[in-house]
Ligand code: SF4
């Protein structure tokens with residue numbers, strides 16, 4: 140299959156996969172507490188369906204989606220709801236946010252799932268509903284609700300190609316690789332469900348060429364499946380080839396225009412972990428209550444690939460991995476390039492968590508003293524999104540955010556390539572993250588003020604209309620009164636008429 144090369148990227152980034160890539164998936168124990176932030180997906184926070192003191196079962200929906208873009212949340216084990224309050228969430232801001240805490244009872248009782256023997260007998264709407272109700276979001280890190288991607292975004296467009304993203308390009312992370320090696324058949328069954336739903340002609344499962352064993356496992360599963368529409372493809376290991384737009388370019392040569400989604404050019408791209416979750420929901424009837432993550436780095440005694448209940452506090456996983464080493468310096472959720480530092484290990488695993496990197500001093504990309512930009516242009520050459528990081532930086536730091544937006548700031552995937560190559564050690568991504576959030580706040584405030592202005596204007600219009608209607612009614616009333624003959628005049632006219640009639644009668648006689 141012909142492959143294309145996306146712009147920039149880092150072909151020789153140290154991978155650090157050996158620390159975990161050969162470790163089979165183990166199932167982590169259930170912790171004493173499971174903590175569920177109500178917002179762990181793109182869109183509106185979910186609304187709690189439980190109260191403090193309620194008993195819950197594994198698989199029970201404890202929070203429901205609110206609005207169009209949102210996703211429900213399910214309990215990962217049985218127990219009792221002990222709090223619905225703010226808790227530290229995994230976010231670069233270090234904020235707390237409303238979360239449900241469940242004290243587990245050790246029984247792990249579940250709502251018995253209803254498996255499906257033939258998904259082809261279900262309507263597309265029924266399949267979308269299963270995926271929505273299972274709380275599935277993009278498990279590659281985006282956490283966008285998958286039902287929206289498959290329904291609202293795809294059904295109105297003609298989808299030709301389904302891309303399955305198995306390109307785990309970020310250093311240290313190996314959870315998708317282990318999933319593909321150990322559960323390839325399930326993933327391929329998930330691909331069949333998606334092909335059926337989208338009506339796509341072909342499905343391409345992309346794997347980097349640094350994991351040949353995984354490619355063999357996938358090839359075997361594809362052959363066993365006998366579906367000629369599914370193809371496994373090895374792609375060059377270049378960071379960040381797993382970025383959605385970069386992968387689409389690599390496999391199809393097509394560019395997703397700025398401000399568009401892949402469905403606009405007939406493509407849907409889904410992470411392989413998400414495909415596995417879809418298979419589990421549709422075939423096994425199981426909502427998303429666990430995921431596979433990599434716990435690695437020089438700061439943890441025994442790195443692992445773990446199947447973990449979502450909501451598990453990180454400290455429980457560190458204990459499961461035999462604790463911290465003396466090198467532990469920093470906790471990072473995600474990899475060293477796109478991940479972010481965590482305040483402490485009480486923070487729970489959420490749906491988007493793919494890795495906990497317990498970094499030593501030299502593993503943590505620590506910020507060196509930034510120096511002035513020398514306009515070398517290396518950042519632009521490395522940018523896989525064909526942006527101009529140097530100019531974005533100038534506009535971001537001088538608060539000229541609209542100018543940064545016009546230079547497609549929102550196309551920045553925060554891959555960190557520009558940071559790595561910058562000889563002046565300018566923390567460019569930090570500036571871009573800040574500028575994006577500031578623009579989002581500005582847009583939100585503008586949206587609120589537009590709504591307030593519209594309400595004010597509509598009130599003014601209504602008051603003016605009421606006033607005009609009152610004035611019109613009053614004018615009509617007065618006019619009616621004016622044109623109405625006085626009673627005395629009517630009586631006099633009747634009298635005159637009667638008199639005339641009488642005098643006529645006398646004359647005739
Ligand atoms: S790489 Fe750094 S120094 Fe060079 S142009 Fe970009 S921001 Fe400036």
Ligand code: SF4
Nearest residue numbers: 522551552554555557
């Ligand atoms: S972080 Fe953004 S600007 Fe920098 S290289 Fe990546 S996509 Fe380009």
